[in-house]
Amino acid sequence: MGCHTVLAMDVPDGLELYSRMCFLRHFEERVDVLYRRGLIHGPAHLGLGQEAIAVGAASVLRPGDCSLGTYRGHAHALARGAPPDAVLAELLGRAGGICQGKGGSMHITSVEHGYFGSYAIVGAHLPIACGLAWAAKIRHTGQVTVCFFGDGTTNIGAFHEAVNLAAVWQLPVVFVCENNWYMEYTPIADVIPVELPAADRAAAYGLDRVVVDGNDVAAVRRVIGDAVTSARNGQGPSLVEAQTYRLKGHSAADGAAYRPAEEVARWRGRDPLLRARAALAAAGTTEAALDEIDSRTRSDVADLARQVLGRPVPEPSGAWTDVWSDGSWQWRN
Amino acid sequence: MAELTYRQAVAAVLAQEMARDDRVVLLGEDVASGGVFKTTKGLRERFGPDRVWNTPISEQAIAGAAMGAAMAGLRPVAEIMFADFYATCWDQVANEIAKVRYMTGGQVSVPLVLRGANGSGGLGFGSQHGQSVENWAMCVPGLKIVSPATPAEAFGLLAAAIRDNDPVLVFEHKALYGRKEEVPEGEHVLPLGRARNVRAGGDVTLVGLSITVGTCLAAADELAGLGIAADVLDLRTLVPLDAAAVLASVHRTGRLVVVEENPGQLGWGTAIAALAAEEAFSDLTAPVARVSGGNVPLPVAASLEAEVDVSAARVVAAVRAVLKYGQPNHGWPASRQGQSRR
Numbered sequence: 001m002g003c004h005t006v007l008a009m010d011v012p013d014g015l016e017l018y019s020r021m022c023f024l025r026h027f028e029e030r031v032d033v034l035y036r037r038g039l040i041h042g043p044a045h046l047g048l049g050q051e052a053i054a055v056g057a058a059s060v061l062r063p064g065d066c067s068l069g070t071y072r073g074h075a076h077a078l079a080r081g082a083p084p085d086a087v088l089a090e091l092l093g094r095a096g097g098i099c100q101g102k103g104g105s106m107h108i109t110s111v112e113h114g115y116f117g118s119y120a121i122v123g124a125h126l127p128i129a130c131g132l133a134w135a136a137k138i139r140h141t142g143q144v145t146v147c148f149f150g151d152g153t154t155n156i157g158a159f160h161e162a163v164n165l166a167a168v169w170q171l172p173v174v175f176v177c178e179n180n181w182y183m184e185y186t187p188i189a190d191v192i193p194v195e196l197p198a199a200d201r202a203a204a205y206g207l208d209r210v211v212v213d214g215n216d217v218a219a220v221r222r223v224i225g226d227a228v229t230s231a232r233n234g235q236g237p238s239l240v241e242a243q244t245y246r247l248k249g250h251s252a253a254d255g256a257a258y259r260p261a262e263e264v265a266r267w268r269g270r271d272p273l274l275r276a277r278a279a280l281a282a283a284g285t286t287e288a289a290l291d292e293i294d295s296r297t298r299s300d301v302a303d304l305a306r307q308v309l310g311r312p313v314p315e316p317s318g319a320w321t322d323v324w325s326d327g328s329w330q331w332r333n
Numbered sequence: 334m335a336e337l338t339y340r341q342a343v344a345a346v347l348a349q350e351m352a353r354d355d356r357v358v359l360l361g362e363d364v365a366s367g368g369v370f371k372t373t374k375g376l377r378e379r380f381g382p383d384r385v386w387n388t389p390i391s392e393q394a395i396a397g398a399a400m401g402a403a404m405a406g407l408r409p410v411a412e413i414m415f416a417d418f419y420a421t422c423w424d425q426v427a428n429e430i431a432k433v434r435y436m437t438g439g440q441v442s443v444p445l446v447l448r449g450a451n452g453s454g455g456l457g458f459g460s461q462h463g464q465s466v467e468n469w470a471m472c473v474p475g476l477k478i479v480s481p482a483t484p485a486e487a488f489g490l491l492a493a494a495i496r497d498n499d500p501v502l503v504f505e506h507k508a509l510y511g512r513k514e515e516v517p518e519g520e521h522v523l524p525l526g527r528a529r530n531v532r533a534g535g536d537v538t539l540v541g542l543s544i545t546v547g548t549c550l551a552a553a554d555e556l557a558g559l560g561i562a563a564d565v566l567d568l569r570t571l572v573p574l575d576a577a578a579v580l581a582s583v584h585r586t587g588r589l590v591v592v593e594e595n596p597g598q599l600g601w602g603t604a605i606a607a608l609a610a611e612e613a614f615s616d617l618t619a620p621v622a623r624v625s626g627g628n629v630p631l632p633v634a635a636s637l638e639a640e641v642d643v644s645a646a647r648v649v650a651a652v653r654a655v656l657k658y659g660q661p662n663h664g665w666p667a668s669r670q671g672q673s674r675r
Binding site: 100128332 | 358383386388389391393394395396397398399400401402403404405406407409424425428429433434435436437438439440441442444474475498499526572573574575576577608
């Protein structure tokens with residue numbers, strides 16, 4: 001089915017990257033619509049506008065590499081190859097959800113595809129990423145772990161504990177700050193004493209100051225690719241600040257009225273999909289070919305939503321499984 | 334049989350499990366130099382730096398790294414030096430480690446152990462290094478909770494915890510580290526969720542855990558002199574809880590006194606008392622009594638500490654009150670016996 005092959009983990013060319021970003025854009029826009037129709041149970045945090053980071057980073061990872069994200073994690077799971085129908089079923093509380101209905105939007109996980117989870121406590125997954133990288137180091141597997149987080153995360157203790165540990169232990173981990181300039185509803189500049197939330201903290205851990213245009217998928221591929229290669233070669237961790245902008249609010253319930261219209265307009269002009277289109281057009285791809293990708297991925301997502309909305313809800317008995325590794329939940333005899 | 338101290342038993346079982354399974358790795362503050370309580374003594378020398386990792390003072394990083402490594406298939410054993418420090422990494426313990434298996438629909442397992450020094454025991458460690466905090470963990474589904482009372486239990490229960498496929502918090506009691514007793518030779522492994530009947534008696538059930546098992550036994554000795562036979566249960570693990578053992582003992586004795594070191598206002602004893610009220614009501618001939626740590630932060634001066642810590646004398650007083658229930662001037666509630674305020 002089209003929506004599976006769109007995100008296949010083959011070696012990408014520019015069109016493939018564009019296609020993946022289009023799919024994520026249409027997926028998240030569809031989630032937004034479904035949310036406003038009351039069909040998403042619980043909150044949803046959309047990655048609209050941040051597609052180039054998810055797609056660019058995933059494109060430099062190998063099967064077996066690990067990645068982790070935040071509650072804004074749909075795109076990161078899909079970019080690693082998580083089945084879109086199972087992701088959407090999880091969001092909609094339908095049977096066949098990727099977490100069996102127990103995680104929802106904020107905890108999308110696909111370990112089979114190397115995506116070790118979306119974490120809803122800000123900063124919590126940075127230490128966990130260290131652990132995955134630590135295991136790879138102990139076992140000399142050559143696996144790399146990439147950990148995505150937002151600009152607001154750079155103010156929580158777990159960020160500093162984890163980056164410090166990774167640097168001290170020289171772990172094969174790449175920390176990627178998706179700086180969208182707002183911690184929830186507050187401009188990040190209001191709550192940091194430096195100019196850049198991640199890059200300006202790197203020196204404290206003996207790491208290079210790395211900034212990348214997070215809306216340029218080619219630049220993301222190059223910079224995160226270098227960091228991943230460095231980690232794989234035993235040269236330790238990196239902290240990359242990928243600068244981007246969310247096209248919508250913090251969550252689907254947030255109208256983002258606190259952002260100046262001029263700022264929003266400026267960043268809309270830097271939309272990663274428009275940038276990718278322009279680059280591909282300049283390299284000779286026809287507008288018709290680009291439009292075809294856009295409309296194909298849009299209709300793939302529409303088909304997907306129709307299919308998943310037709311599914312039943314999970315059996316209630318499923319609430320009583322998966323606490324313990326033997327499948328049970330009992331705490332006493 | 335070998336005579337080992339409780340701390341030597343911890344180090345010995347860590348060595349046994351590391352030799353048996355190369356997925357077992359240690360991390361924590363000062364563990365490479367043997368640890369402040371000497372529970373990892375000699376392990377770095379024997380197993381090398383790839384198996385024993387010193388960390389910064391970063392409990393969130395320690396617990397999180399253990400979780401990530403466990404998800405990747407290792408069996409990390411992380412030392413949280415003092416159990417009070419769980420407060421600094423409670424997100425990792427309560428929100429991540431306990432829940433990731435469930436939240437992902439069973440996509441991962443987290444076979445890790447967090448272990449460290451717990452409890453008061455009258456050592457003067459005070460409010461931030463002397464708490465008993467098993468009860469913090471007991472209200473979080475997804476965590477197993479182990480509290481050994483003897484060197485043999487420290488060995489056997491930690492072995493089981495390391496081999497378990499789920500996250501286990503092992504609360505070693507710092508006042509027991511120097512206690513020396515026989516530990517069975519060989520691969521001594523005690524199942525989780527199985528209480529131990531330490532002493533048989535038909536008049537009253539005393540339920541203890543960790544250091545309060547000794548408190549119960551001392552009280553039982555004194556009670557025997559008064560012609561009262563106490564049945565003493567060592568729970569060993571709070572999750573899984575051997576509820577059947579508690580109920581069976583209460584069925585025999587008809588009376589229950591729970592002895593816990595944590596503050597009583599929401600200690601683990603509330604769960605045991607509720608268990609008896611809900612499932613053994615018809616067996617009870619007197620209300621349940623609880624002897625617990627005082628509902629104050631732990632003071633340091635020995636006279637103040639003794640005022641709020643559990644003691645055999647307080648257990649004896651509670652038992653005597655339970656036995657007098659129904660008689661004139663019985664002095665109820667029994668929990669007030671032997672302590673001026675609670």
